[in-house]
Amino acid sequence: MHEWALAESILVAAVEAAEKEKLKTIIEIKISIGELQQIEQDIFEFALGEIIKSQGGKLKNVKTIIETEKSTLKCKNCEHTWDFSDMKKKLNEDESEAIHFIPEVAFVHTRCPKCGSPDFEIMSGRGVSIISIRGER
Amino acid sequence: MEARVSVIEKRLKNIKRIISVASGKGGVGKSLVASSLALNLANKGYNVGLFDLDLYGPSSHVILGVKGQGFPEEEKGIIPPKVHGIGFMSVVYFTEDKPSPFRGIDVSNIIIELLAITQWGSLDYLVIDMPPGIGDETLDVIRLIKKSEFLVVSTPSKVALAAVSKLLKLLKELKIPIIGVLENMAMTKSSFIQNEVGKLGLPYLGSISFDKNLEESIGKPDRLLDADFMKDLDKILEGINL
Numbered sequence: 001m002h003e004w005a006l007a008e009s010i011l012v013a014a015v016e017a018a019e020k021e022k023l024k025t026i027i028e029i030k031i032s033i034g035e036l037q038q039i040e041q042d043i044f045e046f047a048l049g050e051i052i053k054s055q056g057g058k059l060k061n062v063k064t065i066i067e068t069e070k071s072t073l074k075c076k077n078c079e080h081t082w083d084f085s086d087m088k089k090k091l092n093e094d095e096s097e098a099i100h101f102i103p104e105v106a107f108v109h110t111r112c113p114k115c116g117s118p119d120f121e122i123m124s125g126r127g128v129s130i131i132s133i134r135g136e137r
Numbered sequence: 138m139e140a141r142v143s144v145i146e147k148r149l150k151n152i153k154r155i156i157s158v159a160s161g162k163g164g165v166g167k168s169l170v171a172s173s174l175a176l177n178l179a180n181k182g183y184n185v186g187l188f189d190l191d192l193y194g195p196s197s198h199v200i201l202g203v204k205g206q207g208f209p210e211e212e213k214g215i216i217p218p219k220v221h222g223i224g225f226m227s228v229v230y231f232t233e234d235k236p237s238p239f240r241g242i243d244v245s246n247i248i249i250e251l252l253a254i255t256q257w258g259s260l261d262y263l264v265i266d267m268p269p270g271i272g273d274e275t276l277d278v279i280r281l282i283k284k285s286e287f288l289v290v291s292t293p294s295k296v297a298l299a300a301v302s303k304l305l306k307l308l309k310e311l312k313i314p315i316i317g318v319l320e321n322m323a324m325t326k327s328s329f330i331q332n333e334v335g336k337l338g339l340p341y342l343g344s345i346s347f348d349k350n351l352e353e354s355i356g357k358p359d360r361l362l363d364a365d366f367m368k369d370l371d372k373i374l375e376g377i378n379l
Contacts, residue, residue: 005148005214005254006141013143031140097208098231101215102250104243108232118238126246130138 007047023135034126036103071125077117141253161300163269166321171266183261189227191268202356214256286314320344345369
């Protein structure tokens with residue numbers, strides 16, 4: 001349940017940004033989660049709800065919107081592109097779980113499906129970020 | 138806007154001191170010093186964590202004899218498994234010790250993810266085993282772990298010192314706290330490193346003699362605690378109140 005830690009990071013970052021912008025309350029946070037993180041959305045939403053409830057303050061009436069950023073991987077060697085669903089076919093359960101914890105271990109457990117190179121790039125689909133925050137001054 | 142960075146300070150809030158064991162040069166014994174420092178402090182009754190940040194060539198798990206541990210337990214994040222009384226976190230839990238060909242941006246993302254999701258709890262000391270050089274990991278520790286102090290390791294070699302002094306100059310320029318320089322693998326009496334460190338205006342902490350039997354203690358923390366290497370390290374730690 002490291003979803004909790006990531007949910008908490010979103011809310012800490014949002015409050016920090018709201019303080020910088022002198023917002024009294026935060027109305028809405030739009031969140032982007034990379035597909036490679038393989039976040040369990042119900043756990044993530046539960047964690048957001050629990051932390052919001054316990055923290056209150058600027059977050060008291062906040063609405064959260066979660067978007068998943070699709071993954072694109074591109075080989076630096078042959079320029080082939082693919083996504084996580086292609087990658088997942090060749091992963092065993094432990095490898096997939098490891099990528100769930102740390103998306104970058106994709107470089108350890110997978111290769112370019114076309115040329116076999118480990119030298120590829122995660123163009124999109126990793127990390128946890130805030131797309132936008134709406135609030136009132 | 139990257140969200141994970143904001144929570145890092147909170148994750149490290151209940152750690153009294155963070156000591157990054159670093160060197161500009163590879164092969165000087167950073168991991169041995171870091172693992173031994175963690176073992177030494179834990180043996181003295183302190184609450185200690187060890188974080189292996191050498192993502193390409195992690196070796197603290199080899200020194201501590203960690204094998205086939207599986208994934209760390211999850212509780213509002215991940216809990217560093219206890220190894221010989223030390224909370225130990227390493228990328229090896231997720232790589233199965235396979236080759237790890239990461240580029241710089243990936244290294245930074247791994248460090249951010251691990252710092253954001255690892256629940257260290259309350260610690261007296263967190264020891265960080267740094268990779269060699271002044272690349273991404275060093276810059277990320279400086280950027281993300283504001284309260285880190287550096288313990289720098291060199292060997293008696295002029296070759297090692299050439300790279301080590303670059304790290305020292307960078308840390309000085311950035312006003313990062315430097316505990317001092319520890320000389321490892323000393324084979325003869327020489328004041329070369331001590332003099333050079335003195336010229337930089339930094340503390341020279343002492344030397345650890347080359348321990349020809351040390352290899353037999355690798356993977357066996359109980360034996361490492363009794364090794365000549367540890368006895369020399371202990372004297373140095375005494376001198377700096379650790």
